Amino acid sequence: MNAIIESRNLKLWYGDHQVLKSISMEIPEHEITALIGPSGCGKSTFLKTLNRMNDLVGNVRITGEVNYNGKNIYSPEVDVTKLRREIGMVFQKPNPFPMSIYENVAYGPKTHGIRSKTELDGIVEESLKASALWEEVKDRLKTSALGLSGGQQQRLCIARAISVHPSVILMDESTASLDPVSTGKIEDLLMELKSQYTVIMVTHNMQQAVRISDRCAFFLMGELVESGSTEQLFAKPQDKRTEAYITGRFG
Numbered sequence: 001m002n003a004i005i006e007s008r009n010l011k012l013w014y015g016d017h018q019v020l021k022s023i024s025m026e027i028p029e030h031e032i033t034a035l036i037g038p039s040g041c042g043k044s045t046f047l048k049t050l051n052r053m054n055d056l057v058g059n060v061r062i063t064g065e066v067n068y069n070g071k072n073i074y075s076p077e078v079d080v081t082k083l084r085r086e087i088g089m090v091f092q093k094p095n096p097f098p099m100s101i102y103e104n105v106a107y108g109p110k111t112h113g114i115r116s117k118t119e120l121d122g123i124v125e126e127s128l129k130a131s132a133l134w135e136e137v138k139d140r141l142k143t144s145a146l147g148l149s150g151g152q153q154q155r156l157c158i159a160r161a162i163s164v165h166p167s168v169i170l171m172d173e174s175t176a177s178l179d180p181v182s183t184g185k186i187e188d189l190l191m192e193l194k195s196q197y198t199v200i201m202v203t204h205n206m207q208q209a210v211r212i213s214d215r216c217a218f219f220l221m222g223e224l225v226e227s228g229s230t231e232q233l234f235a236k237p238q239d240k241r242t243e244a245y246i247t248g249r250f251g
């Protein structure tokens with residue numbers, strides 16, 4: 001397996017509350033990895049450790065390693081801005097900026113110093129095509145992103161993540177607030193994007209994990225109970241707790 005990210009003995013505390021208990025896990029490149037488990041078990045926290053989003057929370061202590069392309073992202077010399085450009089994130093609720101569709105997508109590249117209009121136009125078009133939104137918005141790029149439907153807004157957020165050419169996209173229940181049609185569009189999109197990106201997604205929806213993920217990791221109370229190919233994890237869970245969860249006995 002060619003792991004693009006690997007966590008090793010990763011532990012995290014919020015104050016004196018330990019939320020991650022020695023998580024060791026490998027994330028293969030160009031696959032979709034789903035993180036599943038009941039609410040409060042540490043999925044979002046784990047996801048956020050992968051691009052150091054937890055640095056933004058006070059009172060956090062982290063030990064262990066997260067290696068990205070073989071280098072520990074918690075080393076002091078790591079440029080966190082650059083890291084977050086390479087490992088982007090899409091949240092649960094679509095959160096477009098209150099600006100035009102165009103500006104939403106151009107924002108990241110501009111922040112990273114791209115000024116040429118031709119270049120920005122190219123990036124906006126390419127990102128919106130990659131997020132399967134271009135055909136729906138190409139004639140209204142200058143209108144407010146807030147006028148889009150929820151599903152369109154979430155695809156815009158994916159375009160925004162893609163616009164800075166990341167390697168990895170983290171998604172935290174990014175279809176949870178969407179209707180089934182929009183969810184289906186985003187699932188199709190993720191299946192296409194994985195040829196170019198590595199996707200790590202938290203999902204509450206086990207059918208979704210089965211439909212689109214290649215690998216799956218089951219978390220319970222801060223512990224990684226098991227991880228493996230999605231097919232294997234659902235057909236032959238190794239741990240009783242995984243079996244109980246996927247058969248709907250708790251969570």
Ligand SMILES: Nc1ncnc2c1ncn2[C@@H]1O[C@H](COP(=O)(O)OP(=O)(O)O)[C@@H](O)[C@H]1O
Pocket residue numbers: 014019037038039040041042043044045046057
């Ligand atoms: N910023 C925070 N400060 C303190 N505790 C937090 C914070 N974020 C999450 N927690 C706690 O950490 C635990 C795991 O939360 P979370 O990672 O959000 O779980 P999940 O995504 O699986 O629902 C929960 O007990 C939650 O209350």
Ligand SMILES: [Mg+2]
Pocket residue numbers: 043044045172202
């Ligand atoms: Mg969560």
